[in-house]
Amino acid sequence: MKLYPLFADLKGLPVLVVGGGTVAARKVAALLDAGAQVRLGAPQLDSGLMQWVEEGRLRWMAGAYMPAWLDDVWLVIAATDDRALNAQIAAEAGERRIFVNVVDDAAQSRFHVPAVIDRAPLTIAISTAGAAPALASRLRETLEQVVDHAYGSLVTLAQHHRRHIVGRFPDLAARRGFYRWLHDGPVFSLLRHARPADAERCLTEALRADKVGPAKGSVALVGAGPGHPELLTLQALRALNQADVILHDQLVSADILAMARRDAERIDVGKRCGGHQVAQAHIHQLMLMHARAGQRVVRLKGGDPFVFGRGGEELTYLHAHGIDCEIVPGITAAVACAAFAGVPLTHREHAHSVCLLTAHGRDGIDRLDAGILANHRQTLAVYMGVEKIGALTSRLLAHGRRADTPFALVENGTMPQQRVVAGVLRDLPALARSHAVTTPALLIIGEVAGLAKDHACFGQLLTVQQETTRRAAHKPRA
Numbered sequence: 001m002k003l004y005p006l007f008a009d010l011k012g013l014p015v016l017v018v019g020g021g022t023v024a025a026r027k028v029a030a031l032l033d034a035g036a037q038v039r040l041g042a043p044q045l046d047s048g049l050m051q052w053v054e055e056g057r058l059r060w061m062a063g064a065y066m067p068a069w070l071d072d073v074w075l076v077i078a079a080t081d082d083r084a085l086n087a088q089i090a091a092e093a094g095e096r097r098i099f100v101n102v103v104d105d106a107a108q109s110r111f112h113v114p115a116v117i118d119r120a121p122l123t124i125a126i127s128t129a130g131a132a133p134a135l136a137s138r139l140r141e142t143l144e145q146v147v148d149h150a151y152g153s154l155v156t157l158a159q160h161h162r163r164h165i166v167g168r169f170p171d172l173a174a175r176r177g178f179y180r181w182l183h184d185g186p187v188f189s190l191l192r193h194a195r196p197a198d199a200e201r202c203l204t205e206a207l208r209a210d211k212v213g214p215a216k217g218s219v220a221l222v223g224a225g226p227g228h229p230e231l232l233t234l235q236a237l238r239a240l241n242q243a244d245v246i247l248h249d250q251l252v253s254a255d256i257l258a259m260a261r262r263d264a265e266r267i268d269v270g271k272r273c274g275g276h277q278v279a280q281a282h283i284h285q286l287m288l289m290h291a292r293a294g295q296r297v298v299r300l301k302g303g304d305p306f307v308f309g310r311g312g313e314e315l316t317y318l319h320a321h322g323i324d325c326e327i328v329p330g331i332t333a334a335v336a337c338a339a340f341a342g343v344p345l346t347h348r349e350h351a352h353s354v355c356l357l358t359a360h361g362r363d364g365i366d367r368l369d370a371g372i373l374a375n376h377r378q379t380l381a382v383y384m385g386v387e388k389i390g391a392l393t394s395r396l397l398a399h400g401r402r403a404d405t406p407f408a409l410v411e412n413g414t415m416p417q418q419r420v421v422a423g424v425l426r427d428l429p430a431l432a433r434s435h436a437v438t439t440p441a442l443l444i445i446g447e448v449a450g451l452a453k454d455h456a457c458f459g460q461l462l463t464v465q466q467e468t469t470r471r472a473a474h475k476p477r478a
């Protein structure tokens with residue numbers, strides 16, 4: 001079956017829907033949204049439909065179907081569960097040359113209702129001519145993710161300035177160039193950042209200027225989340241799809257890099273050369289150089305860029321050099337590891353606050369506030385702590401944190417090789433050692449960590465009975 005695609009303006013036109021159930025209600029909702037004058041025929045109605053009738057939003061013809069219902073209407077949707085009745089309605093509508101749709105019956109339908117991505121005034125409609133509606137909805141879901149809501153605003157803006165644009169660029173090639181700038185450049189970016197007035201100003205200034213300047217480079221500081229590709233945000237995915245250059249950390253998984261634009265240049269700035277990471281100053285220079293060359297740079301970091309990710313420094317540096325920046329948050333390791341280990345970071349009974357901290361760096365542990373560390377009913381989420389576990393544990397105990405405070409140490413959180421080692425504080429250094437826990441690992445300390453043994457549902461959980469460990473800890477080493 002080959003269909004002719006069509007978008008109909010139903011504003012103010014009478015349209016008939018036959019049926020009073022949930023399917024009819026869905027059709028009625030879409031028709032009302034398009035401004036149609038809905039007439040609904042059915043012996044009785046679902047409560048939602050009844051409410052619309054009471055609100056005066058549609059006219060209800062109560063009772064069994066009558067051909068007279070077809071009088072004056074432009075379209076009919078048959079949404080009853082009676083096949084014979086639907087067929088009768090389709091035949092009678094056909095005789096009167098009224099377009100009819102029978103829900104879930106392509107053969108009886110003169111018009112089909114597509115799966116829709118609604119970014120009004122932009123509408124994307126998908127049809128498989130009734131052959132594979134499930135595939136149409138699958139495609140719709142995919143497009144819902146790709147076509148963000150700013151597209152609707154861009155269409156409205158373009159419509160508003162259309163005559164002006166045509167007047168300013170009578171030459172078709174020049175006009176195309178301008179539209180390319182409009183669709184890919186700063187105007188759209190401003191709309192995406194909920195700054196419609198600035199977007200409008202940017203467009204008007206560009207129309208007044210002699211010519212549109214060369215593409216301006218930019219940097220997006222993007223959080224890639226903890227590693228699991230499905231924990232990437234839609235915004236991060238969009239940034240990866242638009243990137244010309246990606247500067248990524250070592251923590252970013254290959255699965256996530258594979259989702260980026262195929263021809264984007266990928267630079268691993270987490271690579272250790274001779275034991276040293278690429279220096280931060282060098283990363284700054286790389287970002288600046290590529291952005292100044294007009295490229296869209298994505299600085300891709302594990303977790304969130306603003307949580308132990310040096311995103312703050314990079315942002316300050318870029319702003320100081322006049323580079324346009326965008327920050328795309330990511331799911332930080334504490335949040336993700338806690339979820340995947342079955343540990344609620346706060347809990348009405350066990351923890352009223354959570355503290356994200358790192359034991360890393362020179363004097364890292366010594367600088368931590370003793371009060372923060374020792375508070376009971378507070379969860380500590382320790383980043384980059386593997387090497388300092390012994391010192392951190394001693395410091396906590398010295399400041400009065402109870403020796404039987406539970407902990408959960410999450411290694412490679414959210415990845416297929418995730419391991420959770422759980423126990424109590426006094427056993428922490430020994431358990432980390434005996435299980436040879438390596439980086440990346442996130443350490444959760446606090447009463448809530450005790451819940452891991454009941455709720456962990458991903459990867460391996462290694463718990464040790466408290467009593468056994470206590471004995472083991474006191475056993476003299478062989």
Ligand code: SAH
Pocket residue numbers: 226227251301302303304305306307308309331332333334337382383384385410411412413414415439440441442443
């Ligand atoms: N910006 C990142 C943190 C970078 S610091 C974020 O918001 O998550 C690096 C530390 O984060 C690691 O040493 C480890 O403690 C933690 N981390 C990051 N990803 C992790 C993961 N998948 N599993 C466990 N810990 C992780």
